[in-house]
Amino acid sequence: MRRGGILHAELSAALARLGHTDRVVVADCGLPIPAGPQVVDLAFSFGVPTFAQVLDGLLAEIVVESAVVAAEVDASNPDCAAVLADRLPLASRVSHEELKALLADAKLVVRTGEASPYANVVLRCGVPF
Amino acid sequence: MRRGGILHAELSAALARLGHTDRVVVADCGLPIPAGPQVVDLAFSFGVPTFAQVLDGLLAEIVVESAVVAAEVDASNPDCAAVLADRLPLASRVSHEELKALLADAKLVVRTGEASPYANVVLRCGVPF
Amino acid sequence: MRRGGILHAELSAALARLGHTDRVVVADCGLPIPAGPQVVDLAFSFGVPTFAQVLDGLLAEIVVESAVVAAEVDASNPDCAAVLADRLPLASRVSHEELKALLADAKLVVRTGEASPYANVVLRCGVPF
Amino acid sequence: MRRGGILHAELSAALARLGHTDRVVVADCGLPIPAGPQVVDLAFSFGVPTFAQVLDGLLAEIVVESAVVAAEVDASNPDCAAVLADRLPLASRVSHEELKALLADAKLVVRTGEASPYANVVLRCGVPF
Amino acid sequence: MRRGGILHAELSAALARLGHTDRVVVADCGLPIPAGPQVVDLAFSFGVPTFAQVLDGLLAEIVVESAVVAAEVDASNPDCAAVLADRLPLASRVSHEELKALLADAKLVVRTGEASPYANVVLRCGVPF
């Protein structure tokens, strides 16, 4: 079997298909997802897996050149904001409504079991060359 | 959205289809899975989600009348054995080879991210009436 | 098998996929359904199952933050209006034509066997966190 | 829309396909269903719809020349036995294990929400000419 | 098997799905059918089955609240016009070009083997309650 990294078959394929500027969303379990992007459902139950677990696994596998989060996360979900500050200190803020408008153009949405508000991020892929 | 319980769409459907005596397997991420059973892939990375997380989520949702585990788990994976003793104290033991022979007749295999040896269980469904 | 709740496989999956603000319609058996939403067909025969049975089953499983019904229900179908007043006392009223215009944007339509006029409701999902 | 009778699209198609001697099973919600027959899932929740509701709907639509039930139903589920005595007084009895062995050769299984033991019947189709 | 009525599996399912105001077209074998509606092909050869046979079978099964035919049918196809006058005396007339423009919004087109001009009708479904 694989030595490590992402073990999920459908997600592995989706990550392998990503190109420069494609957008990947890590979503809490309640985010409404429009038609358009491929959705990989990792949500088992509330908190399994967490937003941080999935974000960390993805950042280890893909190159990210920028990120966007909902401004509301800072006040409403300090735990999630701390995770974002640690992993994506340069992430820009938009309103939650604006963030949702970005979803239809994403290539991939990874749904986690995170059950806390505004725990979502839109990652924009870079290339390693 | 759902109030709680299992959030994974494909897994929810698979659980709703189970009948009396159907077998469900909770598997570590390295178990070889034969053709036959439906496979729901929850494995994200090593240890995400754990065997115990997924087992607990399933036991809360379905009626189980008996369970089978590999006898090797007791010596080789005491943490997993403790989880099993706590949730399924009456689980019977067979050899790991015998356990693998049961897989082809299972209705459903739920693959977790558990990365420890012999962390597998075959659950046999009961009915609540 | 499952301990209780929704037993229908396709419906279980559809409910697990719902997010905040997604719309779910509980429909009588004669509502014309536009292309767009996923349709789960529960209608067996006139009155089997009833609107109330299905509505109660869904409300037990999902978080609902608001609801819309046809204003015509109050005069034309007092039994159904009583069910709605009991379960969804704050449901807003629109004309039946306006209600039908909401259908194309719904995520899910659950078709019941209810054979009485205007027995339809559009539910807007909330989140439990 | 249809004037009456069976309203369920997939079930209507399945009934239209039946021929002489084909077998149709009306099943409680916990019957384990082997691979082979087409399965139409009508089970919404415990008791919705009931075994009697679905049986009556099917008998109104198809010609049945014989029926088989589990002998256990008489002692364990007198309500269901009464329904069977009323609608299918000539139904033959086999053991529940024998009944389950008949399932793989059935053409169609209609799963109800009935949540009481041994509420299953195997119907053998006749022709009206 | 079924006691009578419509025996065609795919057509049975299509009829069961119809709701109030949905449109069903009964078509001669040469009508050009746009993308959009579901098409059930009953045309075997010229005249098998006839327009009248299929129209009568459908009217026995579904509630129709209004109908539209091509005005050209009266002069060009008196046999078909007589059938229409008998079964749908209130059918309104539009030009053949206007009738064809209605097809894309139909839910279902049933293609017969009728080989005579303008033998087409657009039925609008009603409800029996």
Place this chain on the structure above:
Amino acid sequence: MRRGGILHAELSAALARLGHTDRVVVADCGLPIPAGPQVVDLAFSFGVPTFAQVLDGLLAEIVVESAVVAAEVDASNPDCAAVLADRLPLASRVSHEELKALLADAKLVVRTGEASPYANVVLRCGVPF
């Protein structure tokens, strides 16, 4: 459109695929059809289309080198026997049970609306060269 002959799209394709010795079944509407052969469903309602209509249409389109019917047809269905005597005077007789055993090896079953007993024939294809 086509100048004549078979107008049914799926049936046209199935006939075009036939080779030497392949078997085609023309069936009444109640014949139980095993898994295996492709089934083209022409049955609209009892008697629409008839066995004779479909048989004549097929014989005009394909080369047939021999035919088999149920011996019971002669006594039980003289009208159908007369049709067979006229079109396939050399058809051999087997018991209805034997005829049904031939179905699983057929390439194609064409289901008619014929609602009279034993109105079935197994045609064996020849080649025109």
Place this chain on the structure above:
Amino acid sequence: MRRGGILHAELSAALARLGHTDRVVVADCGLPIPAGPQVVDLAFSFGVPTFAQVLDGLLAEIVVESAVVAAEVDASNPDCAAVLADRLPLASRVSHEELKALLADAKLVVRTGEASPYANVVLRCGVPF
């Protein structure tokens, strides 16, 4: 097998589906084909089969009420122009660019192995009644 005519299964089905005014294109092997029409690929190698072979086969099977070709065919491909003059003497001429603009609305494109310039025709179907 079939007595003659078109032997290709997919093409037979496509021809059977055609109605009045539907367009069918017979194309050389290099014509760029837009999304939209069904494409039946008969091209084996350069010149196998020829444009004339396929055109003749189609004209024997379907009713054509008008045809359009590229004006360039007369000067650039006299052999093909002669075939067209013989079979479709009334075909109208448009520029090759205009002809290509007609392709997206065609119902069917039949791709031949013809390897000569401008060997394409758009046929408009008529009805035999």
Place this chain on the structure above:
Amino acid sequence: MRRGGILHAELSAALARLGHTDRVVVADCGLPIPAGPQVVDLAFSFGVPTFAQVLDGLLAEIVVESAVVAAEVDASNPDCAAVLADRLPLASRVSHEELKALLADAKLVVRTGEASPYANVVLRCGVPF
């Protein structure tokens, strides 16, 4: 577009998949084809394309290490026998019945429009290294 060779998309893919010892059948239009091999249908009408055209196109594209034909071809179809003698002088002979028994294990059957008896060959692929 391609510079030459095989132009048929599905056939190109099938040829690219072939490995050492895989069998390819070139078939007349009346050969009965069992389930198992992929079938590429090139048959347009009687004699279009011919057996020789397709055989030559395939031999130019793939490595063949041996071939089998029906012994009956020599007496019954001298034209085809001459083609075989020219292109595959070492082809071995078996009875037509034995040849048909080889079909189920073939990887690919290419159906031509050839309408003459015993015009079939089973090619066994070699490798160019």
Place this chain on the structure above:
Amino acid sequence: MRRGGILHAELSAALARLGHTDRVVVADCGLPIPAGPQVVDLAFSFGVPTFAQVLDGLLAEIVVESAVVAAEVDASNPDCAAVLADRLPLASRVSHEELKALLADAKLVVRTGEASPYANVVLRCGVPF
């Protein structure tokens, strides 16, 4: 098996479908690919296969009448620019942003393992006749 040329099954089929003026893109492994074109994924790992390997294989198989590359390739990727100058000396230059805007209208994108910047080309197909 094939004597040489392109061995990839899906790519062989895609090339066989190309017509005059259709566009084929040879892409480095990081190019973002919009919905629309068929994508053949040849990328195994960084540099396997190279842009030059795939470009050479395609040019040997298809007729190309013009090509477009990103102007940035000349300064940023001299190795790739040298390959392009050698194989496609007349390729026109547009900005990388303009090149990406051409992708949605391409018929086919062939993704290589090339991991160097701006190693992409849009080929426009010609015909050999």
Place this chain on the structure above:
Amino acid sequence: MRRGGILHAELSAALARLGHTDRVVVADCGLPIPAGPQVVDLAFSFGVPTFAQVLDGLLAEIVVESAVVAAEVDASNPDCAAVLADRLPLASRVSHEELKALLADAKLVVRTGEASPYANVVLRCGVPF
């Protein structure tokens, strides 16, 4: 996009699905592949990509506990034998015929462009825990 490793989407998914004792085959471009295993086609042209390139990429990604090669490789293909000796010094030898018999039970076959004899290996997966 991904930081490195395997870039091929379908292959990434296939590798993520592997479990303990599952078999993966790295194959030259001419190996006949039986029905059963999933096949990922990487073969572009002779020698692109090579056996060594693909083997190295897989060994970096998955845990392998044993390997089997054809004994003939040592004498007939010393370059490939050297690659095998370097990467899989403990690989066991069986005859080429025996090796081919192992293919049907493999989970995955990765087809390379290698065009040299006996360049195949059957890898048996291990687990890293």
